[in-house]
Amino acid sequence: MGAAARKGAVVFAYHSVGVRCLKVLLAGGVDVRLVVTHEDNPAETIWFESVVALCQAEGIAYITPPDARSAELLARVQAARPDFLFSFYYRHMLPAELLAVAPAFNMHGSLLPQFRGRAPVNWAVLHGAGASGATLHEMTVKPDAGAIVAQTAVPILPDDTAFEVFGKVTVAAEQTLWTVLPALLDGTAARLPNDLGQGGYFGGRKPEDGRIDWRLPAQTVYNLHRAVAPPYPGAFTEVNGVTYTIERARLSPRPAGSLPPGLAVVDNCVFGVCGDGRMLAISALTAGGAAVTAAQLQDSLAAAPGAH
Incomplete structure (x- = not known):
């Protein structure tokens, strides 16, 4: 041209x-x-x-x-x-x-x-x-x-x-x-x-839109995590005044059994229990930008039963 x-x-x-x-x-x-x-x-x-x-x-x-x-x-x-x-x-x-x-x-x-x-x-x-x-x-x-x-x-x-x-x-x-x-x-x-x-x-999305409602089905919660996972602000939940953000997760084939909806620690692994009895296996969880281990989360959950 x-x-x-x-x-x-x-x-x-x-x-x-x-x-x-x-x-x-x-x-x-x-x-x-x-x-x-x-x-x-x-x-x-x-x-x-x-x-x-x-x-x-x-x-x-x-x-x-x-x-x-x-x-x-x-x-x-x-x-x-x-x-x-x-x-x-x-x-x-x-x-x-x-x-x-x-x-x-x-x-x-x-x-x-x-x-x-x-x-x-x-x-x-x-x-x-x-x-x-x-x-x-x-x-x-x-x-x-x-x-x-x-x-x-x-x-x-x-x-x-x-x-x-x-x-x-x-x-x-x-x-x-x-x-x-x-x-x-x-x-x-x-x-x-x-x-x-x-x-x-x-419309546009805000960080607050990443708040998790654990009563929803696991696929819905997983889609929210995927939609806002880093570098976006992330899907988050609160336990005992601490905000936890899911960095990485997958749908788990493991049934939740009698666990209530919310974060849980099973066999030293972190899960998110959802309303349909299915779970997200959470491989990376943070609070305030710092990684949270299963043991640390377990301590937090023990301090605030039912708050998650």
Whole structure:
């Protein structure tokens, strides 16, 4: 593609998906004229790749406005005269004024119309979905509602954590954009209906949402653990004023017998007893960031009978 024919883009991007999709645009010959990204939150565990670092390495102009609704940002995007806008895991909704600048496309971490909204990978794991993926779709003011341009599926295996699934979804996002980019640039990319009567919309998740209700069935509790396992904040429970976070666990074939719901120590191993009489075998448990042994937990349980 000659220099005169290069298409220009303004890219709103964050996270590993932002990095990988930006690299696809660059490899595909797109003139990335401006990147809009976020300052990292010091209160957040930053386990993902840095869009800022990529922009610095590639010499791409970038800005980190606090939101997407300022007149200054709109003017900066308009001044770039982009042929396309792309949003790759950018965390703010783009207002209608921005979307009017150029055709806009978003990469969403699910198989739309399933799991629209925030934290789609975590919600998919929490709900026991057997697959997820990445979907490139047209952007509208309503989130995740525009026509589908392309999507790629990945499996969610029974013991996959959300972190592991996110790795697959990142690759799926890269593959999706790489495959459709030539047709997108020359205007021949297809559009598929995004049936909003299917699937559902999900909001953001907070650390408090990881609290375990041991009265629920073991599969439900296990899905919660998988959905929020590190580097996410983790599923947690409280005993005698101490908060315990499950770092690693698996469904156990061992029946709970007469044990009540909650944490338990059996044969010097830690278990989580659930409401259906099944258990999670917990291989790593922490409190205050420190590992907790079976013996330490046993002492805590003995000091607070019935409190777990």
